[in-house]
Amino acid sequence: MPGPKTNSPSDNEDHNVPKFIVDHSTRTTFMKGRFLGKGGFARVHELTDLTTNVAYAGKIIPKSRITKPHHKEKIAREIEVHRQLQHKHVVRFHRYFEDDSNVYIILENCSMRSLVHVLKYRRTLTEPEVRFFIHQLAEGVAYIHGEGIIHRDLKLGNMFLSQDMNVKIGDFGLATRTADNRQVTICGTPNYIAPEVLNKCGHFYQADIWAIGCIMYALLVGQPPFETDTLKETYSRITNNQYVIPPLVSSHGRSLITALLHPDPKSRPSVPELLRHDFFTKGLFPRSLPTLACTQVPQFTVDSLV
Ligand SMILES: CC[C@@H]1C(=O)N(C)c2cncnc2N1C1CCCC1
Numbered sequence: 427m428p429g430p431k432t433n434s435p436s437d438n439e440d441h442n443v444p445k446f447i448v449d450h451s452t453r454t455t456f457m458k459g460r461f462l463g464k465g466g467f468a469r470v471h472e473l474t475d476l477t478t479n480v481a482y483a484g485k486i487i488p489k490s491r492i493t494k495p496h497h498k499e500k501i502a503r504e505i506e507v508h509r510q511l512q513h514k515h516v517v518r519f520h521r522y523f524e525d526d527s528n529v530y531i532i533l534e535n536c537s538m539r540s541l542v543h544v545l546k547y548r549r550t551l552t553e554p555e556v557r558f559f560i561h562q563l564a565e566g567v568a569y570i571h572g573e574g575i576i577h578r579d580l581k582l583g584n585m586f587l588s589q590d591m592n593v594k595i596g597d598f599g600l601a602t603r604t605a606d607n608r609q610v611t612i613c614g615t616p617n618y619i620a621p622e623v624l625n626k627c628g629h630f631y632q633a634d635i636w637a638i639g640c641i642m643y644a645l646l647v648g649q650p651p652f653e654t655d656t657l658k659e660t661y662s663r664i665t666n667n668q669y670v671i672p673p674l675v676s677s678h679g680r681s682l683i684t685a686l687l688h689p690d691p692k693s694r695p696s697v698p699e700l701l702r703h704d705f706f707t708k709g710l711f712p713r714s715l716p717t718l719a720c721t722q723v724p725q726f727t728v729d730s731l732v
Pocket residue numbers: 462463464465470483484485517533534535536537539586596597
């Protein structure tokens with residue numbers, strides 16, 4: 427393994443990423459800042475556009491690591507899906523470019539990291555905070571679904587937080603476009619199309635709704651609903667819809683989680699139905715959250731409520 431995870435010279439040598447990175451197609455120079463972590467094939471650094479002084483999160487993917495065709499396809503798909511999305515609760519895709527050594531994907535910097543870190547520190551969140559985060563997640567998912575995209579990997583680690591504590595859905599590495607229904611009927615006459623193929627189209631959207639249920643449960647309870655010691659046992663619990671909502675969760679919270687985690691995809695609420703649920707309408711709903719919420723229970727003042 428290369429040297430310590432710092433910006434030490436050895437780090438540069440090991441990953442031959444220079445301090446200054448030039449996007450020749452737009453004659454933009456980025457200065458490489460601190461190491462943010464790893465994401466898939468990428469090492470991520472803060473990259474500052476020296477023309478605007480704006481800092482981004484830059485995924486730097488060494489071409490030497492893109493060895494198989496499906497690696498290239500995966501990265502191309504992530505770029506193709508993410509670059510077309512533009513919404514308050516979706517990580518902004520700034521640009522991508524490449525040079526001889528690397529592919530660079532420049533994304534909106536989310537300086538408060540992700541909900542994984544918040545939950546690790548806080549253990550559980552209060553219901554008002556969960557209303558705030560889940561409502562923003564749902565608005566972002568409504569937009570993505572409206573664009574015909576299914577995320578397929580919604581989880582705490584993909585719910586990034588901006589400086590002002592707003593949710594930004596990221597990582598479209600597993601996202602897919604819904605099979606356009608017209609294509610399905612065009613390529614096969616209706617009586618030959620198997621029900622699971624049709625169901626599969628409808629099913630995908632609902633997989634994201636299920637994930638929102640898992641995320642909501644984890645934020646309120648402190649761990650995911652189907653977490654066990656082995657993958658096998660977890661899959662068995664998911665298949666048998668075996669989970670317990672502890673009494674600490676309010677009745678409206680319980681009711682929404684139960685609806686989102688319904689075993690039958692068609693019975694789960696649509697995103698618009700989710701947003702109208704009593705969990706959001708009948709309870710303290712903060713208009714914003716202080717950054718202090720990353721480390722301690724925030725005190726809500728009356729004027730901060732929606
Ligand atoms: C760029 C990768 C990922 C990300 O997608 N965004 C939007 C992000 C935005 N801001 C900070 N970090 C981000 N990350 C982290 C970096 C290390 C692991 C995931």
